[in-house]
Amino acid sequence: MNVADRFHNWRRKQRWNKQYRSGRWENLKGEKERVRYEKIVELTEKHGTKNPNILDLGSGEGVLLDYFNVENITSFYGMDFSSVSIKKANKENRNKATFICADLHNFTPEMHYDVIVLNEAFYYIHETKKRAVIDTMAEHLKPNGIILVSIYREGLGCWEYFKNDRFEELDFSTITTNEEKTYWKIGAYKLN
Known part of the structure; x- marks a missing residue:
């Protein structure tokens, strides 16, 4: 990224931190989001x-971790751009x-994973x-590992990175709510 893009990225980080401080993202814990998180868990268990x-x-x-039965996972590693959200995540005692x-x-995982979730992040x-x-991410996926991608609404400029010869699509769903414009597309992929 050039200097202007890096500045824009820094400014966006400040905005995310401010929004998490103000409680703007508390809605992610609400009933409307539940269907999306449950689908991610379902696809994790299925594939x-x-x-x-x-x-x-x-x-x-x-929030996604709260939908998993921690007895059925080995570990959960969450990463986010917002330091405020991470402080909130770390306040809870999560096994x-x-x-x-x-x-x-520029994030590089320290290990390899069975499941990598791009959780409403790829379009950013x-x-x-x-x-x-x-x-x-592909380099840090274990053999037979899967990548789950959750994108709000259409996700223009995103799906073509997964719907190609590099990946096999295992599952693809549109998760709807009772609000016409509130829906997610969620795909499960493995490397070919």
């Missing part, structure tokens, strides 16, 4: 390995979980970095 270790990119306060603040544009990646982020 992932037994007792997976999970990397949640865009974890926020760790088997680690949460860190990092920028997805700068266009010039999307391919590099996918390459990094």
Whole structure:
């Protein structure tokens, strides 16, 4: 990214921190979001390995972890851009979980994972970095591992990175709510 893009990225981080401080994202814990989180868990259980270790990119306060039965996972590693959301995630005593603040544009996992979730995060990646982020995640996916992608509404400029010869699509769903414009598309993929 050039200097202007890095500045924009820094400014966006400040905005996310302010929003998490103000409680703007408390709605992620609400009933409307439940269907999305439950679908991610369902796809993990259907296509992932037994007792997976999970990397949640865009974890926020760790809401996704609350939907898993921690007895059925080995570990949960959450990463988010907002330091405020990570502080909130770390305030709770969560068994088997680690949460860190990092920028997805240059984040490199320290280990390999059975499940990598791009949790409402992929469309925030700068266009010039999307391919590099996918390459990094693919390098840190265990054999037979899966990548789950959750995108609000259409996710223009995102799906073509997964709907190609590099990945096999295992599952793809549109998760709707009773509000016409509130829906998510969620895909499960493995490397070819």
